[in-house]
Each structure stands twice: as C-alpha cells, then as structure tokens.
Amino acid sequence: MSVKFKEGDRIRIVTRPVTPEDRKSNRYFNHMAGLTGKVANIYGPEEIAVQIDKDTLTQTAREVHSEAIRRLRGKWIDELSEEAKSKFTDQELQFDAHYVLLVRGDDLEKL
Numbered sequence: 775m776s777v778k779f780k781e782g783d784r785i786r787i788v789t790r791p792v793t794p795e796d797r798k799s800n801r802y803f804n805h806m807a808g809l810t811g812k813v814a815n816i817y818g819p820e821e822i823a824v825q826i827d828k829d830t831l832t833q834t835a836r837e838v839h840s841e842a843i844r845r846l847r848g849k850w851i852d853e854l855s856e857e858a859k860s861k862f863t864d865q866e867l868q869f870d871a872h873y874v875l876l877v878r879g880d881d882l883e884k885l
Contacts, residue, residue: 779822783813784885787824787877801878805832809875810885819879826873835873843871 779785789807796802801820809830815823828836851859851867859867 779813779816779879779882779884781813781815784810785813785824785882786810786885787875788881788883790881801876802881805835806875806877806881811875813882814872814874822877822879822882824875824877824882826875828873831873839871839873846871 787806787809790802792802792804809824809826811824811826811830813822814825817823828839831839847867847869854862
C-alpha cells in the first residue's frame with residue numbers, strides 16, 4: 775500500500791539498494807538516500823517533485839549546485855542591459871535556485 779502525499783509534506787527519501795530497474799529508469803541513485811525536503815509538486819505516484827533541503831546534500835553535491843547557480847547567475851546578468859540591471863535589487867541579482875529531484879512515491883516516507 776502506497777503512502778499518499780500532498781504538496782508541502784515534509785519527507786525523506788528512503789535508503790535502499792539501487793536495482794537494475796532503477797538504473798534503467800534513472801529514478802533512484804545512492805546519493806539520494808536519506809535526503810529530506812518537501813513535496814513541491816505531484817505529477818503521479820511515479821513522479822513526485824521534491825525540493826531538497828540543501829543542508830542534507832553531500833559536500834560534493836552542494837559544491838556542484840553552488841557552481842551551477844553561480845554560472846546561471848553570471849550568464850543571466852551578462853545578458854541583461856544596464857537599464858534592466860538597474861531595475862533589480864542586489865538581492866534579486868544574487869538569486870538562489872532550488873534543488874529539486876523527481877522521485878517515486880514508493881521511495882518517500884513522511885517525516
């Protein structure tokens with residue numbers, strides 16, 4: 775019996791062995807085990823978007839995510855005109871990005 779989730783639920787991704795089916799579907803990896811977050815969107819029982827708590831990421835994943843944000847921010851700012859840049863606050867120009875994973879409902883547990 776599958777647990778039902780709703781947007782905003784606090785969850786943890788279960789820790790389990792990676793199966794050959796997981797490798798085919800790219801839906802579960804070792805680095806996902808134990809991460810916590812909240813349900814951001816539900817597309818179906820096999821596709822639940824989870825906004826991950828960044829403090830539960832491994833150091834490597836945090837570094838990769840930070841670098842991706844830095845590059846995305848830089849590319850976006852470089853493409854803005856000076857007039858457009860002046861309409862944003864410094865805080866808006868230093869935007870952050872969520873870390874979201876698409877996870878099967880069976881791989882989640884409520885907190």
